[in-house]
Amino acid sequence: MTTSETTDTTTSHEAQLRDRVITGLEAQGVEGPFGPLDPMLGGHSGLTYRIAGGAEEFVIKSVPPGQKSVGRHDMLRQARIMSALADTAVPVPGIRATDEQSPAWFAMDLVRGESLEPVLDDPAVDPPLAAARMRRAAEILPALHAVPLETLPVDGEVLSPGDELARWVRTMGAVPPELVPDADRLEGLLTAAIPDAVAPVLVHGDYRLGNILSEGTEPAALIDWEIWSPGDPRVELGWFLVFADGSNFPGVGREVPGLPAAEELIDIYSAAAGPLTDFTWFDALGRFKMAAIMGHNLRRHREGRHHDPAQELLPDTIRQLIVTGLDRLA
Numbered sequence: 001m002t003t004s005e006t007t008d009t010t011t012s013h014e015a016q017l018r019d020r021v022i023t024g025l026e027a028q029g030v031e032g033p034f035g036p037l038d039p040m041l042g043g044h045s046g047l048t049y050r051i052a053g054g055a056e057e058f059v060i061k062s063v064p065p066g067q068k069s070v071g072r073h074d075m076l077r078q079a080r081i082m083s084a085l086a087d088t089a090v091p092v093p094g095i096r097a098t099d100e101q102s103p104a105w106f107a108m109d110l111v112r113g114e115s116l117e118p119v120l121d122d123p124a125v126d127p128p129l130a131a132a133r134m135r136r137a138a139e140i141l142p143a144l145h146a147v148p149l150e151t152l153p154v155d156g157e158v159l160s161p162g163d164e165l166a167r168w169v170r171t172m173g174a175v176p177p178e179l180v181p182d183a184d185r186l187e188g189l190l191t192a193a194i195p196d197a198v199a200p201v202l203v204h205g206d207y208r209l210g211n212i213l214s215e216g217t218e219p220a221a222l223i224d225w226e227i228w229s230p231g232d233p234r235v236e237l238g239w240f241l242v243f244a245d246g247s248n249f250p251g252v253g254r255e256v257p258g259l260p261a262a263e264e265l266i267d268i269y270s271a272a273a274g275p276l277t278d279f280t281w282f283d284a285l286g287r288f289k290m291a292a293i294m295g296h297n298l299r300r301h302r303e304g305r306h307h308d309p310a311q312e313l314l315p316d317t318i319r320q321l322i323v324t325g326l327d328r329l330a
Helices: 003-027 075-083 127-145 161-172 183-192 233-240 260-275 279-302 307-313 315-328
Strands: 047-050 057-062 095-099 105-109 201-203 213-215 218-222 229-231
Touching: 003 047, 003 057, 003 095, 057 075, 075 095, 075 105, 075 183, 095 201, 095 307, 105 260, 127 201, 127 213, 127 307, 161 183, 161 233, 161 279, 183 315, 201 218, 201 233, 201 307, 233 260, 233 279, 279 307, 307 315
Parallel strands: none
Antiparallel strands: 047 057, 057 105, 095 105, 201 229, 213 218
């Protein structure tokens, strides 16, 4: 397909989607006139657009044309969990319309705010603001984990610590060993000491400041729900803490002065959620997971499957994550 044909196909899809979105919003009482359907950058699941009505603005998430509505492209699964959380203490965008017709889509309120990872993203966040947001995120996480599972549209099995490790062992196993030195040692230590599971909770799956829209210091909305599941709360906290220390990302990130230490964030979380057991294992698991993801991305770049020269900055970070994971389990 030529560039011109691709552009024409995309334009046709977006025109049809816009018509469907307007029809769906009008059926929910939203008044026009409606603006164009503008693509939004970022995100790794589906297609994301922005559209303005007469007095409101919305974000549209749609399954890409030709894709099945499964996994990360299951847009309506994201809409279902956010709808279920609407009356809880977890801040989420309001869901305004859904459409199961293929390609499926949903509309949610456009929430103002910025979602920046202080140790990784540009522009840099002012250190005191970054520290305040990190603490607030640690305070909100227990509210997420406290939502009763029986009130949610749970559609999968509970993921135990062993299940989580197995998932990332598979990812790491597809990466050439020379790209992830000593990952096999870290895998061995994790496998030898898998903790017992605790009572399952709602797990977002990618809880970090990069997925929290903040207005000043306050979390306005937790977004990007494509991999939510019932699981172990310690998995989520361990992942969150990977992003609390810029020294985990040499060459690709920055150290932010004044960010709360991991111990403080754990204390903030535990004050509401209760004490944690075996947390060192989950701290190391978060590092193993990030090293596996980065190793996977670097492999795809070097194989020519997704050319991105920035991936060549990853080896030092991959090594740092694995070394610090080993240190925690030594």
